[in-house]
Amino acid sequence: MAVSNYLGVFGHVVLDHILTMPRLPVPNTTVRILGRNTYFGGTGGNIARIAARLGVRTALASLVGEDFPADYRQALERDGVDLTDLRTVPGASTPSAWIFTDPKGDQATVIDQGPMWEAHRHPIPDHTVRTAQVVHLGTGRPRHHTKVARLAAKLGKVIAFDPSQEITYAYTRTTFLPLLRKAHLFFGNETELRVAIRLAGVRKPEDLLRFVEHVVVTRGRRGSLVLTRAGGRHAIPRVPPRKVIDITGAGDAYRAGYYAGLSRGYEPARCGLLGSATASFVIEARGTQSRIPTWDEVVDRARRFRDF
Numbered sequence: 001m002a003v004s005n006y007l008g009v010f011g012h013v014v015l016d017h018i019l020t021m022p023r024l025p026v027p028n029t030t031v032r033i034l035g036r037n038t039y040f041g042g043t044g045g046n047i048a049r050i051a052a053r054l055g056v057r058t059a060l061a062s063l064v065g066e067d068f069p070a071d072y073r074q075a076l077e078r079d080g081v082d083l084t085d086l087r088t089v090p091g092a093s094t095p096s097a098w099i100f101t102d103p104k105g106d107q108a109t110v111i112d113q114g115p116m117w118e119a120h121r122h123p124i125p126d127h128t129v130r131t132a133q134v135v136h137l138g139t140g141r142p143r144h145h146t147k148v149a150r151l152a153a154k155l156g157k158v159i160a161f162d163p164s165q166e167i168t169y170a171y172t173r174t175t176f177l178p179l180l181r182k183a184h185l186f187f188g189n190e191t192e193l194r195v196a197i198r199l200a201g202v203r204k205p206e207d208l209l210r211f212v213e214h215v216v217v218t219r220g221r222r223g224s225l226v227l228t229r230a231g232g233r234h235a236i237p238r239v240p241p242r243k244v245i246d247i248t249g250a251g252d253a254y255r256a257g258y259y260a261g262l263s264r265g266y267e268p269a270r271c272g273l274l275g276s277a278t279a280s281f282v283i284e285a286r287g288t289q290s291r292i293p294t295w296d297e298v299v300d301r302a303r304r305f306r307d308f
């Protein structure tokens with residue numbers, strides 16, 4: 001029998017190297033490191049792994065290098081992610097980020113997209129598209145996503161468009177609009193939403209509903225907003241975590257929780273709350289995949305706000 005997934009995620013799989021130092025180096029100086037850690041990350045890896053842990057049948061399409069660590073692959077496998085389209089590109093290095101931080105919290109980041117920069121030169125990972133009901137187009141080159149979206153639309157898939165921070169530099173009106181037109185859902189934080197409005201040539205968030213059925217805007221500590229074409233405007237609260245250690249990856253966790261709700265047939269407002277609840281766990285630990293909740297844990301926190 002053919003594999004069937006609910007979600008097919010397109011996005012980066014990244015090794016995040018966090019280097020802590022007394023102060024960020026200025027040109028032509030050297031500083032001693034205080035500590036360093038490597039975390040599994042990347043928006044594609046984060047969303048796929050967290051969604052799978054929450055019981056969503058999920059495939060991940062991405063490109064890594066020959067140095068991709070076996071323990072990252074095993075972690076994804078253990079959570080049940082379908083890795084048919086996680087391709088190792090010969091001679092390439094795995095996408096990596098080196099995040100320099102000092103005790104004040106200032107940061108400087110160097111990124112290497114590795115083979116993802118040339119993703120459009122590789123064949124479309126069609127297993128992920130064919131087996132999924134919802135195709136999530138996250139970070140990645142617009143030219144590559146355009147090809148994937150064309151196939152997904154032809155096969156009648158639901159498309160979620162989530163360009164993330166790349167919307168601020170990788171997209172133009174010409175690459176953005178056709179993707180938005182093919183999509184059913186749009187995800188972004190407030191900054192990304194402002195850019196989306198400009199690229200779409202409209203005036204306010206509601207205007208994006210001319211193109212997509214759901215617009216999901218995350219607003220950090222202020223929760224999120226879910227707009228639907230059917231007329232819904234749902235303000236979703238944040239769900240309080242036990243402690244806030246590292247908010248990176250909150251957005252990816254939110255999306256995974258949102259899909260965990262959609263796949264179980266919940267309406268948008270409940271999906272948003274499940275997203276908030278999922279994010280509330282992930283921010284309790286350093287790294288974007290260090291504290292992944294189970295479905296029961298998520299529902300338990302979401303129940304403080306609504307019935308499930």
Ligand SMILES: Nc1ncnc2c1ncn2[C@@H]1O[C@H](COP(=O)(O)OP(=O)(O)OP(=O)(O)O)[C@@H](O)[C@H]1O
Nearest residue numbers: 189218219220221223224238248249250251276279
């Ligand atoms: N301090 C916080 N406390 C509780 N929940 C939070 C907090 N920060 C974020 N969240 C939750 O996570 C969701 C997503 O966060 P945010 O809007 O900051 O995403 P983002 O800007 O895409 O972040 P990133 O790209 O780093 O993951 C929010 O809608 C909220 O539910």
Ligand SMILES: [Mg+2]
Nearest residue numbers: 164189251252
């Ligand atoms: Mg984000």
